[in-house]
Amino acid sequence: MVVDNKTASKQAPVELEQVYGQSSDNTYEYNPEAIAREIANGVDIEDGAPNPFVFLLTILVSFSGFLFGYDTGYVSGALVSIGSDLGRVLTSADKELITSATSVGALLGGIIAGTLADVLGRKWVTIFANTLFVVGAGLQTGAHTIWTMIGGRFVMGWGVGIASLIAPLYISEMAPSRFRGRLVVLNVLAITGGQVIAYAIGAGLSNFQNGWRVLVGLGIVPAVAQMIMFIYMPETPRYLVRTGQIERARHVVRWIYSPRKSALEEEVVIRKVKLLQIYNNDQHPEWSSYRRVKYTLRQLYFVPGHFRALVVACGLQGIQQLCGFNSLMYFSATIFQVVGFNQPTAVSLIVSGTNMAFTILAFVFIDIIGRRRILLCTVWGMSASLVLNAIAFHFLPADATQSNPWAIVILVAMMLYVAFYAAGIGNVPWQQSELFPMQVRGLGTSMATATNWAGNLIIGSTFLTMMDRITPSGTFGFYAGLCLLGELFIYFFYPETSYLALEDIQGVLKDKFDIKKSNQMSREAKKKHLASIRGVTEESAA
Numbered sequence: 001m002v003v004d005n006k007t008a009s010k011q012a013p014v015e016l017e018q019v020y021g022q023s024s025d026n027t028y029e030y031n032p033e034a035i036a037r038e039i040a041n042g043v044d045i046e047d048g049a050p051n052p053f054v055f056l057l058t059i060l061v062s063f064s065g066f067l068f069g070y071d072t073g074y075v076s077g078a079l080v081s082i083g084s085d086l087g088r089v090l091t092s093a094d095k096e097l098i099t100s101a102t103s104v105g106a107l108l109g110g111i112i113a114g115t116l117a118d119v120l121g122r123k124w125v126t127i128f129a130n131t132l133f134v135v136g137a138g139l140q141t142g143a144h145t146i147w148t149m150i151g152g153r154f155v156m157g158w159g160v161g162i163a164s165l166i167a168p169l170y171i172s173e174m175a176p177s178r179f180r181g182r183l184v185v186l187n188v189l190a191i192t193g194g195q196v197i198a199y200a201i202g203a204g205l206s207n208f209q210n211g212w213r214v215l216v217g218l219g220i221v222p223a224v225a226q227m228i229m230f231i232y233m234p235e236t237p238r239y240l241v242r243t244g245q246i247e248r249a250r251h252v253v254r255w256i257y258s259p260r261k262s263a264l265e266e267e268v269v270i271r272k273v274k275l276l277q278i279y280n281n282d283q284h285p286e287w288s289s290y291r292r293v294k295y296t297l298r299q300l301y302f303v304p305g306h307f308r309a310l311v312v313a314c315g316l317q318g319i320q321q322l323c324g325f326n327s328l329m330y331f332s333a334t335i336f337q338v339v340g341f342n343q344p345t346a347v348s349l350i351v352s353g354t355n356m357a358f359t360i361l362a363f364v365f366i367d368i369i370g371r372r373r374i375l376l377c378t379v380w381g382m383s384a385s386l387v388l389n390a391i392a393f394h395f396l397p398a399d400a401t402q403s404n405p406w407a408i409v410i411l412v413a414m415m416l417y418v419a420f421y422a423a424g425i426g427n428v429p430w431q432q433s434e435l436f437p438m439q440v441r442g443l444g445t446s447m448a449t450a451t452n453w454a455g456n457l458i459i460g461s462t463f464l465t466m467m468d469r470i471t472p473s474g475t476f477g478f479y480a481g482l483c484l485l486g487e488l489f490i491y492f493f494y495p496e497t498s499y500l501a502l503e504d505i506q507g508v509l510k511d512k513f514d515i516k517k518s519n520q521m522s523r524e525a526k527k528k529h530l531a532s533i534r535g536v537t538e539e540s541a542a
């Protein structure tokens, strides 16, 4: 059936409170039969074609992803060209501090970002993150001491942490469900693109006096551009509903779900907003912020379905970082120097380029293949490539050059590892917002983002020491083992969420990690979507 405004308006309106039921504590409960009836009813504008405006919004909010990538990516280039510009030649400890200051800031920023997003709104928090990017980059660009540089990196880190949470959150609350996966990957594409550009500019400016200041300062441009444009951008309908701004929510829904060239009928808009109200209603508008946070914390940890969502979101973010990928991002030039390559920075550009190229692949396939299936097919591949890498390092002679066959095996193994990573675990964890219901979404995604940055910090600050103490083979072998554990975690705990509406996903985590039910619901939703496409084609052929 083609679900458009015409069809939708023909359906008899159903009282949604009756359909979804109300529990004794005045919160609406997920009701599988009711959802099934709704789906059978066919009145779901999530199935309609999204307005191109949604894509524009996604690109705009993905500036945050770009800044996240650029600001974490330029450090490797900057560190080798700073020389004694900060008062003395940098020691290894200085380099580690400068690198990890951003991760520490991001960890702290990630922790508060969700609550901030609930209090100030998604839009203003994005603008706030931009301010931090600008102040942080400004401090670094003008830095003449190591501590000013570290301070600048720390402030920028807060921006990175906040941006890393807010951009996917904003996108997933704006996007119609069957586009959500892809649109969130667009933000990851911006992250990896930012990293590639930072590497490339870093390599280009490496021989210029104070070139690193230009490299850092350039990051201010997208931050200011996004800040200005975002002032005119709307809040997400889900946030508007939660804060009681119903008319505004309807206005945004009218925009984002309108099929090209025609407007949605009012009844359909009202129905969608009503549905969002039922799921996202703030039950206690009179509460103070402190009481609200305390209550949300309790909800997150003690309501079993919410806690399961937290386990999945934090688990995936933990795997994304503890698989060791960012050791390549931050130190690949160093690794390739050890392996014997003459142009280590150029070779490390291959790593970030592969990362970006395979994120594009994920962009195309994430909704079609499904998040769970993509992860199950790629994480074992990361493990296998790491084992190959460990073996090659074992046989690599100490005085190897780039023509040594083992050096080539290492390069190929790393590229394979990065390709598997980028196609799956590099982006799927950022779909985190979809796992949480609105009441705990801000805090839940904060915890997951903080897990990401904590893992990032652990890997960034232990990698070189591990290479020293347990050899490169031991280090990569260790990461291979962690990837295998990750594969098991995904198999047992991560449900399929592709094609499911945000409000449906909670249903598969309510009583257990219901993988079977999630697969079934996702298959049905996909079938329904394909049927609707066929319907459109047949109609236009007729």
Ligand SMILES: O[C@H]1[C@H](O)[C@@H](O)[C@H](O)[C@@H](O)[C@H]1O
Pocket: 188, 191, 192, 195, 320, 326, 329, 355, 426, 427, 430, 456
């Ligand atoms: O999703 C991103 C992406 O994969 C980046 O390349 C990586 O550096 C980040 O840590 C990760 O969160």
